[in-house]
Amino acid sequence: MMVDAVVAAMAVSGHENIPVIVAETGWPSEAEAQAAGNYAEMYLKGLVTHLRSGLGTPLRKEGVAEAYIYQLFDEGDSSRKNDKNGTTGAATSGITGAGQHWGIMYPNMTMKYNFDLSGSTRVTGNDKRWVKMILELAASLVSVLLFL
Template sequence: MLLFSSNAAAQSIGVCYGQVGNNLPSAKEVIDLYKTNNIGKMRIYNPNQETLQALGGSNIELVIGVPNEEIQSIANDVSSATNWVQNNILKYSQNVNFKYIVVGNEIDPSKDATSQFVLHAMENIYTSLASSNLQNQIKVSTAIHMALLGSSYPPSTGAFSSSSISYITPIVNFLARNGAPLLANVYTYFAYIGNKQDIPLDYALFKQQGINDVGYQNLFDAQLDSIYAALEKVGGSNVKIIVSETGWPSVGEDSATTGNAATYYANLISHVKSGNGTPMRPGQAIEAYLFALFDENQKPGAATEQHFGLFNPNKSPKYQLGFL
């Protein structure tokens, strides 16, 4: 069984519930799966009403997304933000444990015109929450990916790229003002397959300890600290990072194997559970969301995209993971 049996770890580890598949179980079955495995945190990418209804009374902490395609209307019309909060938050807030609202996922300002609307949409969602005095209980943020960094190695030189800095800086200022974290999708897998000549597989899998020339024990910490260094350079030294996605695929190319994925997830869970933090943030608990609950057979892109699941669609576990 894939059992998340440590309370301390369960408080730090969540699982992303992607739904891009036509063979997935019902939302009620999914909530039961989270409960059975003592998974206390969930991330969803849109306000799926069936999921929100099924979450009622579960006490699972929820990260809920504002889909990229809805950002512009929410930014341009405060009533649109008010309606979104009313229909997807306030309607369920008595029974659902909302933690973060994520306005957009992996928006690239060099490629996506939606980027110009993200901050204003965040502000409008925040204002709508504040009208119900929920702005301190539910934090508003966005989720970035590593491509926004122009420099990431060594981690202390981490900096946002010239094409992203005007986008991210006011967002970081918003987060700092409101005591909200920045969400970041951190994949050692993508870094590894993009630079196999310089990155050992074992370093990406938490297996190669103490050999790195800048003092890092694993690639995950190095990636995370490169974002912390970038945040410091734009006034976000007090902004915490939540790892909103991290995972390893089991099918699709030569390093995407069940064995490597099982190793990555088990070692990541152990690392988070240790409470050691990272070299730049020693002793600071890491909150991380594993991607993803299921293999998703309708995800576009490379074959690996369909095989990040911890469980098969029939709810059987793919890996023997546990907290020992």
């Protein structure tokens, strides 16, 4: 649903042909009621299956250009606290207390659960045209939001 929201906003601003890249996606495996390892495993397996299928979304039939799983390793010692709320990294996850448990591997490099990531590709390079298009898109989105 969120991909289609971005695609709709891009279409309004005249940039519907820009590839969509999901920068961080995942599910916490510990520390919250909904953060169980089996949910994290189901989410990631479903994500990989969906991305491989090429089915996309209702508004972006060809799918997203890339998706990045957040994160490879758990952050480590669960007794370590970094902020006044007693959480570590939760500011980026949006879930208090689960900031350390988004990894697909334990800190000792063993897998939490098995799923296949083969067929993944590596993206390299830095094309300045993308930077210009992203800045134009951001300006367009701001102007659209101001009129709402």
